[in-house]
Amino acid sequence: xxxxxxxSFADDEGAAWAEALRQALPSHHxxxxxxxxxxxxxxxxxxxxxxxxxxxxxxxxxxxxxxGVDRLLGDETLPAGVPIARMVDPAMNEAMAETALWATxxxxxxxxxYAEQQQQALWRQLPQPxxxxxxxxxxxxxxxxxxxARRLAQQGYPVTAWRRHAATAEAAPGVTLCQGRAALQLAxxxxxxxxxxxPLTADTRGLIDAELLARLxxxxxxxNLARGAHLxxxxxxxxxxxxAIGHAVLDVFQVxxxxxxxxxxxxxxxxxxxxxxxxxxLRSAAAMVAANIETLARGGTPTHLxxxxxxx
Amino acid sequence: xxxxxxxSFADDEGAAWAEALRQALPSHHxxxxxxxxxxxxxxxxxxxxxxxxxxxxxxxxxxxxxxGVDRLLGDETLPAGVPIARMVDPAMNEAMAETALWATxxxxxxxxxYAEQQQQALWRQLPQPxxxxxxxxxxxxxxxxxxxARRLAQQGYPVTAWRRHAATAEAAPGVTLCQGRAALQLAxxxxxxxxxxxPLTADTRGLIDAELLARLxxxxxxxNLARGAHLxxxxxxxxxxxxAIGHAVLDVFQVxxxxxxxxxxxxxxxxxxxxxxxxxxLRSAAAMVAANIETLARGGTPTHLxxxxxxx
Numbered sequence: 001x002x003x004x005x006x007x008s009f010a011d012d013e014g015a016a017w018a019e020a021l022r023q024a025l026p027s028h029h030x031x032x033x034x035x036x037x038x039x040x041x042x043x044x045x046x047x048x049x050x051x052x053x054x055x056x057x058x059x060x061x062x063x064x065x066x067x068g069v070d071r072l073l074g075d076e077t078l079p080a081g082v083p084i085a086r087m088v089d090p091a092m093n094e095a096m097a098e099t100a101l102w103a104t105x106x107x108x109x110x111x112x113x114y115a116e117q118q119q120q121a122l123w124r125q126l127p128q129p130x131x132x133x134x135x136x137x138x139x140x141x142x143x144x145x146x147x148x149a150r151r152l153a154q155q156g157y158p159v160t161a162w163r164r165h166a167a168t169a170e171a172a173p174g175v176t177l178c179q180g181r182a183a184l185q186l187a188x189x190x191x192x193x194x195x196x197x198x199p200l201t202a203d204t205r206g207l208i209d210a211e212l213l214a215r216l217x218x219x220x221x222x223x224n225l226a227r228g229a230h231l232x233x234x235x236x237x238x239x240x241x242x243x244a245i246g247h248a249v250l251d252v253f254q255v256x257x258x259x260x261x262x263x264x265x266x267x268x269x270x271x272x273x274x275x276x277x278x279x280x281x282l283r284s285a286a287a288m289v290a291a292n293i294e295t296l297a298r299g300g301t302p303t304h305l306x307x308x309x310x311x312x
Numbered sequence: 313x314x315x316x317x318x319x320s321f322a323d324d325e326g327a328a329w330a331e332a333l334r335q336a337l338p339s340h341h342x343x344x345x346x347x348x349x350x351x352x353x354x355x356x357x358x359x360x361x362x363x364x365x366x367x368x369x370x371x372x373x374x375x376x377x378x379x380g381v382d383r384l385l386g387d388e389t390l391p392a393g394v395p396i397a398r399m400v401d402p403a404m405n406e407a408m409a410e411t412a413l414w415a416t417x418x419x420x421x422x423x424x425x426y427a428e429q430q431q432q433a434l435w436r437q438l439p440q441p442x443x444x445x446x447x448x449x450x451x452x453x454x455x456x457x458x459x460x461a462r463r464l465a466q467q468g469y470p471v472t473a474w475r476r477h478a479a480t481a482e483a484a485p486g487v488t489l490c491q492g493r494a495a496l497q498l499a500x501x502x503x504x505x506x507x508x509x510x511p512l513t514a515d516t517r518g519l520i521d522a523e524l525l526a527r528l529x530x531x532x533x534x535x536n537l538a539r540g541a542h543l544x545x546x547x548x549x550x551x552x553x554x555x556a557i558g559h560a561v562l563d564v565f566q567v568x569x570x571x572x573x574x575x576x577x578x579x580x581x582x583x584x585x586x587x588x589x590x591x592x593x594l595r596s597a598a599a600m601v602a603a604n605i606e607t608l609a610r611g612g613t614p615t616h617l618x619x620x621x622x623x624x
Binding site for chain 1: 403406407410411413414417418420421422423426427429430433435436437438440442443463466467468568569570572577578583584585586587588591593
């Protein structure tokens with residue numbers, strides 16, 4: 001089949017993807033540019049510029065290299081009726097679990113505060129709560145949420161995972177599942193750390209606002225690993241400055257890269273990551289894409305298809 | 313039995329210990345000062361000033377509130393022949409495992425470098441190695457080492473634990489044990505992170521020197537969670553400055569508190585913790601002390617006795 005790779009790549013990232021995909025799909029034809037008269041079967045996309053896929057007749061699959069497809073679905077020129085598959089990469093899920101565990105350990109044990117103290121050459125021991133005294137609330141329980149929940153529970157944290165809707169997914173050992181608005185309000189009141197892993201949809205945009213933050217106990221922390229637009233920045237900054245929220249770990253922002261003058265960069269209670277909580281792993285991601293394309297070539301149905309109406 | 317609490321306590325730490333011990337040992341008599349004519353059965357000590365136990369005739373047990381007894385054993389006025397028990401606190405072992413896991417995650421995923429980048433408002437993603445590509449070498453495999461090894465292996469790191477002597481301890485799942493100098497040199501060559509958890513003895517003092525550091529691969533990290541005197545500071549600083557060692561996480565120092573002018577405080581490749589990798593947890597530690605004293609009162613043999621000749 002004919003494959004077209006389209007994305008907004010930094011530096012030689014596009015070349016690295018092309019190389020990994022060609023190795024994983026040796027019997028198919030990968031193009032980096034549209035050629036007049038050549039029909040494309042599969043578009044492999046990574047944050048493609050809007051309009052990139054316009055007019056691609058005969059397209060049978062759009063395979064995203066990103067797990068989040070909110071920007072992709074926002075492109076109104078996207079060919080209608082073509083199935084979209086998102087990236088589900090076990091190595092990426094594991095990377096997300098590592099970041100969530102690192103942030104939770106850092107918050108529980110005061111390691112962000114020790115880093116601040118180091119800057120002042122200040123020698124002072126902080127309280128040492130146990131993991132079982134440090135409840136974590138996850139928003140979202142998809143592929144990534146499940147791996148995050150499993151790792152945190154394995155390390156001894158009481159984990160509650162909240163979903164917007166009841167679903168059939170089973171809870172991992174040590175994980176409590178809940179759903180709906182009322183359950184969320186209850187769960188917020190008991191959480192030391194709130195970790196956001198939701199998909200960005202019309203329903204979840206701006207979910208983490210002043211009202212939600214006010215339901216967390218004093219000094220609780222916010223860890224946003226999903227999308228910048230889930231969070232109302234002004235509300236978070238106000239809660240940090242009043243002390244209502246103790247710390248925030250932010251990997252995603254309304255505008256990326258985060259502009260240099262943004263107050264998050266220099267806020268003593270904010271840890272900024274450059275959208276690096278879970279990078280796609282070229283090796284395992286190319287293998288997942290290849291499996292989907294071989295399935296399609298054999299006439300089967302690719303996995304991890306997006307529901308366009310749900311937005312993820 | 314009559315108990316005497318002696319230590320070098322900060323602020324109201326001594327009062328908190330006295331309170332926790334009295335609650336855990338309601339049927340015994342806890343003194344905070346020696347009284348003429350009153351025989352002391354058990355001295356409960358936390359870094360006691362040298363000479364504190366001189367002349368305590370009839371002493372049946374010295375119970376340390378610290379896991380490390382190197383300073384205690386250095387006191388030449390310590391009554392001879394009295395058994396010494398050290399602290400083995402499951403909550404403290406778990407706290408040590410948390411710190412080791414946090415340091416390893418931070419090194420593997422570049423979180424110390426992201427913190428540096430934040431100070432410069434620099435948005436740059438770093439390589440994302442997988443845990444199974446990030447071998448960890450533990451020096452020491454006692455009570456703490458075992459818990460650290462278990463947690464790291466559970467998280468997917470290849471873990472090798474080195475002991476000075478062959479011992480009967482079994483390896484936890486995913487942990488490789490080795491012993492002796494030759495095995496150490498081999499293990500160093502394959503390690504991305506070296507974590508020190510050894511007891512401080514005449515054998516281990518200054519073990520982490522230029523020669524040992526030179527056997528680690530370029531850019532490997534050193535995490536010292538044991539005693540400052542295990543490490544030759546000038547050798548580490550030289551290796552950090554040449555780039556041979558990529559980062560150091562130091563919880564313990566030759567002089568504590570670490571003096572404000574010490575270069576470690578301001579070194580961009582050094583993370584300083586204020587001897588807080590594993591604080592004694594009053595609640596579980598008082599329970600452990602109480603169990604040992606009840607055993608003694610019943611005529612039994614206390615647990616976790618120190619071999620004075622071995623030094624730990």
